[in-house]
Amino acid sequence: METAPHALGYINGAGGFTLIGPPALAPQSNGLNPSQLWVEMQSHDRNITDNSVDNQTDLISKFSTGFIHHELVVGMEAGRDTYNNQTYYRTGANTGTTPGSSSTGMVNWVSLEDPSAADPTTLTSSVGNLAQSSANSFGLYFNDTLALNDEWKVVAGLRSDTFHGEINNSAPAGVTASSPAFAKQDANFTSRRAGVLYQPTEDQSYYVSYGTSFDPLLEQMTVTNGTQALPPTNTRSYETGGKWTVLNDKLSLNAAAFNELQNNVYSASNGEYTAAGNWLIKGYTLSTVGHVTDKLQISSGYMHMIPRVVNTTDGTNGSTPANTPKDTKLPTSGKSAVAPISCRSVSWPTRGSALPCRRAISTRCRCLPTRAGTPPWLIISRAMNSA
Secondary structure (H helix, E strand, O other): OOEEEEEEEEEOOOOOEEEOOOOOOHHHHHOOOHHHOEEEEEEOEEEEEEEEEEEEEEEEEEEEEOOEEEEEEEEEEEEEEEEEEEEEEEOOOOOOOOOOOOOOOEEEEEEOOOOOOOOOOOOOEEEEEEEEEEEEEEEEEEEEEEEOOOOEEEEEEEEEEEEEEEEEEEOOOOOOOOOOOEEEEEEEEEEEEEEEEEEEEOOEEEEEEEEEEEEOHHHHOOOOOOHHHOOOEEEEEEEEEEEEEEOOOOEEEEEEEEEEEEEEEEEEEOOEEEEEEEEEEEEEEEEEEEEOOOOOEEEEEEEEEEEEEEOOOOOOOOOOOOOOOOEEEEEEEEEOOEEOOEOOOOOOEEOOOOOEOOOOOOOOOEEOOEEOOOOOOHHHHHHHHOO
């Protein structure tokens, strides 16, 4: 059970409540002091069940063609996800805008200055909307790591994916179901990956990489009406960087520059989504990892990004995308455990197969474990060096 603030209001002359809009704007726009304000509390009760089944199978072969040594990985990944969200609501007495009336799902009104009894426990819980979602995914891939000599390695791979997702909304008689009542999405995408690693000595390496990924909208197992017909967001990424170890491998220095273009970014207007254009993000990362002892290491890092909205149809061309900080300082930390790192794009290999993940963000997209504090892009070098 969950109860949360919904709106602000004040007692009107008829003895009911008059809503005055979002809490952040209401006091300024209405000239009311806090003692005159009341908060409308809304129930957000729900029972959510998630289930995921995933299988990844790899076949690995090591062989040579002339002077070139290969590590070829061929594999498949199949998965099914289901999501059920049964909502419930509680309605209190005198929660409407007129005396004696009630608003469905509204629990009560509480004083802004004295918010006591914000969550009555005696109200009856009624069944609300039931959202049921399912998604099936299947991917085939291959990846070849070619060792040309002791200094040069090349990685190339392809991955073909199919995705099918469905969502249903239903509700008991007398209750309005969420929209849409039914939606589905089918998506097919071929991801590409290529990289070159140059390692002139044991304590230094340099790389360039290219990769693509895609993200179907229904993959999140929820949908806003209208989004099911939108094309998947897809991303292409270029990156170059290097790694250096000094002080007898006690200190690692890492640097990388990246350029990522995200296509079919969504824009919301009046509750409906459209594919509004593209985002271009350029930047660089710097990080260090110091091995103090065999069981203690200290890491720190910094990322600088230059995000920009490009080729849009909603009038935001040239602006900065939301939730994209220009500078990010990774706090200094000391750890001794080996930890996996979340995948950021298709360039990063998945656990076991050193292959690109299908999606930019995924609960199943797990990278090869590396020492804590190692930036994701170094996993490419690690995968190449494992040949």
